Amino acid sequence: MSDLKVFRYKTTTMQRIQRNITKGYIWYTSGIVASHRALKLVEKFETLYLTNLNKNQRNYRKFQGKCNTRLYMYPDPDSKNFRWWLLATDGKGQVHELEKLQLVYDQKYKLQWNDDYEIVRVSKAGKSGEVITWRMTKKCRDAWYRRIQSAIRSKSDDEMKQTMWSLHRVPGFSEVRETVKKLKTYTEKEWKRSRRSKTKCTHITQFIPYVRHPDARDYLLSLLVKRMNLGLPPFPRNDIETPRIKKMTLEAENV
Known part of the structure; x- marks a missing residue:
């Protein structure tokens, strides 16, 4: 039966997609599939497009002038898709x-991660040619500006703290980091204007983590599907799962 390794973290999946684009995987299609049909889709793509080839097989196909393919999946939040x-x-x-x-960086049809991030080609100082990276979509950027403004005007330290905490957990790709810097500058200006105070917003963190070597832990798609069918979160969380849930997870692994 066909199966697929799914990375535990979104940032890792995004990095692997980005990395493969730089290696020539510049064409794409994407979509959403219900969890109960996910394994069938994997099997279909393996049969038709040979998505499961190893490195040597891919190199041989390239030598023959044939294309190679790769498939990535990730659970859609708050759904069984x-x-x-x-x-x-x-x-x-x-x-x-x-x-x-x-084309992954086509102006009208950029490869996207939900409505939040998109693949772009940008020029970087000190680097020859263009760099492939992720950036926030306009929809995502606008949502962040509204959220920051709302948090500041609410005059709730808890809401402001949560907003800044969330902002500093976005995937730290280069163009995303540039947007975060602009959002932080906006936060400082809006804070002073709205609060009419010289006191700085203490919730802003200066450090924005880079994406370098994200956690490459992965799980088989079949296990994630079984967990979702049991009403569990897709990925195991050994630090918080109760003995009952751990037992259900073990049963799912052995089905």
């Missing part, structure tokens, strides 16, 4: 014939 991204390289292959593929 998975988001999926099918990537492909240039070359001959059924994926180019059967799927409506788009």
Whole structure:
């Protein structure tokens, strides 16, 4: 039976997608699949597009002028669905014939992570050529400006603290970090204007973590599907799960 490794963390999945784009996987299609159909979709893509090949097999196909493909999935928050991204390289292959593929950085059809992040090509000082990275979508940026403004005007320290905590947990890709810096500058100005005080907002953290070596822990898709069918969160949480939930997880693994 076909299966797929799913990274535990969103940032890790985003980094792997980004990394493969830099290696030539510049075509994509994406979508949402219900958890009970996810394994069938994996099997379909393996059969049609050979998404499960190893490194040597991929190199041989490239040598033959054929395309290679990769599939990534991640649980959609607060639902029993998975988001999926099918990537492909240039070359001959059924994926180019059967799927409506788009360039990952096409101006109209950029590869996106939900409505929050999108793949872009940007020029960086001191680097030759363009860099592939993630940035916040306009919708996401606007939502952050509204959230910060609302938190400041609420005059609630708890809400402000939670907002800044969330802001500093966004994936630290280079263009995302640039947006966070602008949001922090906006926060400082809006704080002074709204509070009419010289006191600085103490909830702003100066450090924005980079994405370097994110946690590469992964789980089989089949286990995540079983957990979701039991009404459990997709990924195991050994630090907080009760003995009853741990027992249910063990039973799911052995089904």
